[in-house]
Amino acid sequence: MEPKITAFLPLSLIFTIPAFAAVDYRIDLRSPAHHLARVEAEFPEVKSGEFTVNLPVWRTGKYEVLPLADGIRQFVAKDSAGKPLPVRRSASGEWKVAVSQPTSVTISYQLYADELGQRTRHIDASHAYLDASSVFVYSPEFRAEPVTVSLNVPDGWQSHSGMDSGTQAHTFVAPNYDVLVDSPIETGISHHRRFSSAGQDYELVVWGEGNYDLDKMVTDLTKLATSAGAIWDDAPFKRYVYMVHATSGASGATEHLNSTVIQLPRFMFRERKDYLRFIGTASHEFVHTWNVKAYRPTGLVPYDYQAENLSELLWIAEGSTSYFQNQLLARAGVISAKELLDDIATRIDKHQKLPGREIQSVAEASLGQWVGQGGDYAHNHSVNIYSEGYMASLALDLAILKDSNLKHSYRDVHRALYRDFAIPKSYGVADVKAILQQLTGKDYSPWWQAHIESPLALDFDELLSRAGLKLNYGGDSKGGSEANGNKESERKQKVAPGFSLVNGSLKLATVDRGGNAWEAGLGAGNELVAINGLKLSADGFEKRLADFKPGDSIKVSFFADDKLSETTLVLGALPDGKAELKPLAKVSREQKAFFKAWLGIDWPFDDKGGYKKA
Incomplete structure (x- = not known):
């Protein structure tokens, strides 16, 4: 029988690993059945006065205030002699500790972790997933100091993280709290694979049983890594960890500094449409390793963990990531040209059917992301930074290609952002406009006002025709000499x-x-x-x-x-029918060249308008 949580020994007696970082975190996970753990955070010498300790009110990758501190009880502070120190709670994620004389301060508390879908913290008999933002408190005074994390786990568990491993099993080290908070830990019973690609090391960790194929996942993730060079000149990491949860229903994903967590129902991996969802998500999070983690907009640098971090450029952070994800997969040969173009068509179709696109701009949606809501009102009066950001990225890409005579694309914008505005720098609207002018020789302020700061109104017939394409619906009549080739009268x-x-x-x-x-x-x-x-x-x-x-x-x-x-x-x-991208009746050499410059793949259609056989 497992010991009761109340019978835990003090963690200072359980862990014998010598401290080799300024802040030591210890967590006991040996009684996981009731989703409970005991956490200690030891801060080195603290000055006399009021010592502030925080737990973030949001986690990176999700721009929403969350009740992360709700799972903390039995919050205690002690000095170096083990004597209790007075504590008062001053905010939902903040405690004040009264320190009468300089001393080290150890904070301990019970942690409840039964939240999987938000990807914050989850503990059960088979594993623990720990996002530091919801697990480990920090002090602003020590935020920049190095940290050590030590886990006490049941026998047979293995621990994985994007952080470097410590000198002993189940320990990790990070140069500061910001790296810790962006490097989740997966510990427990899991499948583990290592592989290398394009000069970097990778790991695949899968928790939960399901109908996934580990060999196929590794093969395709290896290919994906080779395509990143189409956008960026190098990688901001040496090792990257894909953490995958095969769940009983929870789904979603979150990007992190040098890792990601992807959740899908356990039997949603084998069918092609389900696998495309997985591999597309994996690519999305991989792109985030540059876009958001290596460079991000002003307002998000540095992160303020206790408040909303506003930016009118969140559409670049998320929507542009969605825009690139399938392009990289197509370049790598992981998905077909048809799968890429079908995805673009589906997104355009959904965009055109959304009433909110006529009301809200993508810049306004970015600023409102922290208070965004779903339902009928959002459907009719709002857009979201993912889908609308995708459309804005598409429009901007096609504009750059045209204005630069195919010499540059939207990929070059992100190459420049990574090169010139990597963290600790950040970029703003003026910086993006300056890059656009450098690439095209054109002032993009009018374009920005019309497409980013105003509701997005795009002529898809004209935009797509640049690449020799038209939006088609299954059952439309074929042929026609019009550029749109898609008149209402032709449609079922x-x-x-x-x-x-x-x-x-x-x-x-x-x-x-x-x-x-x-x-x-x-x-x-x-x-x-x-x-x-x-x-x-x-x-x-x-x-x-x-x-x-x-x-x-x-x-x-x-x-x-x-x-x-x-x-x-x-x-x-x-x-009536599925939205598709089809070739125009007549496609010029210039249009095919535009297509190749845009998507990085060869023209996929034969002379009859069907896809060429592989």
């Missing part, structure tokens, strides 16, 4: 109700601003009951909708605040 159409439903229900999740359902008086939260007097069911809604065609008027019965109402809805239309 399907019924568009103008709203979306909450999964598995008849409750409206969003209603498109200005659309037919909006004008008919339907709103988010309304619950559908019947169409034309006949009862609806959640699983039969799509089939019922297929009984009508665009332009038909239907009577919709619904509940609003528990009151039964009825309205007439004129059904709208959307293109």
Whole structure:
């Protein structure tokens, strides 16, 4: 039987590793069944007075204030003689320790760690995932001092981190708290692979059982590493760790200084569409190793762990990372040209269907990221820094290629940011504009005002035609000499109700601003009951909708605040079929050259407009 958490010996007796850093962190993980641990942080000689200790209120990679200190109890401070020191809590993530005379100060506390999906801290019988921002307190006085982390773990566990290992097992060292807070630890029972590529060492650590293929993951991650040179001249790391969690449902990913954590449900690795999600995420986080970790916007340098860090350029930090992720995979041969172009088409299609794109600029979305919200209001009045940042990056890339006669691209902007504004420097809007002018000889201030500081309004027919492409929907007629080759009359159409439903229900999740359902008086939260007097069911809604065609008027019965109402809805239309990028009827040599300069791969289509066989 495992010992109770209350029976733990003092960690100073458990750990015998000599201190070789200014701040020593120790964590006991030997009773993981109830997600509990005991943490000690020993600070060297502290001056007399009030000593401030903090736990961050957010973690890097997620621009949102989180209740990280909620999992801390039994917070105690002691001096070098082991005598208790008075402690008062002054903020959600701050404690004040009264120190009467100079002494070392040891902080100890119980830690509860049962949060996996936010990628902060999780402890169970098989592993512990520890993001320092939610685990280890710090003092502003010692933030720049070197640190040691020592783990006391159950037998059979292995410990991994982007930090350097200490002299003994389950220990890590970092030059300061900022490196510690950006170097999570995965310890427990896991699969582990080492490999090298492009002059750097890599590790793959997978916790949890699932239908993943370790050999394929290593092969593709090895290829991915070779493509980074298309953007940056070197790597800001010598060793990089991919931490993968095969979970019971949690999903997501977070970039770190020289590592990443990627979470996917355990049986979402084998099918190609699922694997593309994994490898695309891995590429996204890999790109982040430069974009955000090696260079980032003013406002995020240095990090303020106790407050929001605002920047109007978060769209570059996230959206541009999304923009590059599949391009690197295609260059490396990990994904096909079709998979790359299908992804671009899907993103454009989703962008065009989002009412919020007409309201909010990507700069405003960046500043509002810390208070961003989802749901109907966001759908209709907002954009997010990932998808809209992707579109802004696409537009900027195609503009640079055109204005520089294919001599430069958006990759050169990021090459310059890494070269000239690596941390501890930072870059602002004026710096990006200056780089754009250097690359193209053109003042981009008007472009910036029209596309970044204003809601993004893009002519995709014109933009895509530069690379010999058009946006197509499955079932469109082929051919045509028009540059767009994609007239509304050529499309097969399907019924568009103008709203979306909450999964598995008849409750409206969003209603498109200005659309037919909006004008008919339907709103988010309304619950559908019947169409034309006949009862609806959640699983039969799509089939019922297929009984009508665009332009038909239907009577919709619904509940609003528990009151039964009825309205007439004129059904709208959307293109029927999957969004695709297809070649124009006639593609010039110049357009093919533009395509190659843009995506870094050869023209993939044959003379009949189909993809060439590999």
